[in-house]
Amino acid sequence: MGMSEFYGPGDETESVATIHRALDLGVRLLDTADMYGPFTNEELVGRAIAGRRDEVVLATKFAVVRDPDQPRADWGLRGDPAYVKQACEASLRRLGVDHIDLYYQHRVDPTVPIEDTVGALAGLVREGKVRHVGLSEASAETIRRAHAVHPVAAVQSEWSLWSRDVEESVVPTCRELGVGVVAYSPLGRGFLTGRYTSRDDFAAGDVRLTPHMPRFEGDNLDRNLAIVESLRSVATEHDVTPGQIALAWVHHQGAVPIPGTKRVKYVEENAAAADLKLTDEQLTRIANAVPTDAVAGTRYSPEAMRLLGR
Secondary structure (H helix, E strand, O other): OOOOOOOOOOOOOHHHHHHHHHHHOOOEEEOOOOOOOHHHHHHEEEEEEEEHHHOOOOEEEEEEEEEOOOOOOHHOOOOOOHHHHHHHHHHHHHHOOEEEEEEEEOOOOOOOOOOHHHHHHHHHHOOOOOOEEEEEOHHHHHHHHHHHHHHEEEEEEEEEOOOOOOOOOOHHHHHHHHHHEEEEEEOOOOOHOOOOOHHHHHOOOEEEEEEEHHHHHHHHHHHHHHHHHHHHHHHHHHHHOHHHHHHHHHHHHHOOOEEOOOHHHHHHHHHHHOOOOHHHHHHHHHHHOOOHHHHHOOOOOOHHHOOOOO
């Protein structure tokens, strides 16, 4: 996502080099969405994997409807069968591939029964255009209803040391049904790396400077810095970075973390976190270093929070 939008300016040459380096390191899952850019990130990923398609488990998403000139308040949602097929065809063209390995509904459209949306996705599976079906930020009830229509391979939700609400019902439901859990923003949108200590550290236009991200505002940011310091002290004992500790914790929960980055040096750091072995005692200590009641601010603005857990 950050290669094309939301987190300051991007550099396509560095972005493509980052994807190539990830593949060289053994990373296989690449996650994008049609609304990143919008549309341009799928094109970027398509160019980056040209000639290396067989090395990639390619995931993308549909449902958020926007155009480049729309303010966030005017973005829409569509999960109707006609749109599912239309969005898939468009993503295939932009990615330059003949199938998508994992196709997610980005957010659940409350105006369309999930059975209808998943039914359309099942049709795409039968046509060979999609290999596996996924949901993003869906409730446990919706996951069950969807899974009854067609197997849901993965549910993607925000999950990190400072975003743990998914543990209450979504993760147990996925475990029960045999559905994989993919954790986005496992680094707390970069905050848990310790790289950011004030709002001056973010580039102009960064979404973390907007009301859409309350955890990065004023007093919330100041309070949340204490979390990073606690994590840094644990990381020092392991001779790794705070970000690597945060990623290793998510990985040890049995989830697949998808840390976003647009630079080669950070993809190398992130990939190395997969080799970090932690004991149960150490995992508990890491979690205790970031108590959920110490996190200041919600994940998103109130408007965006209403799109979650449907």
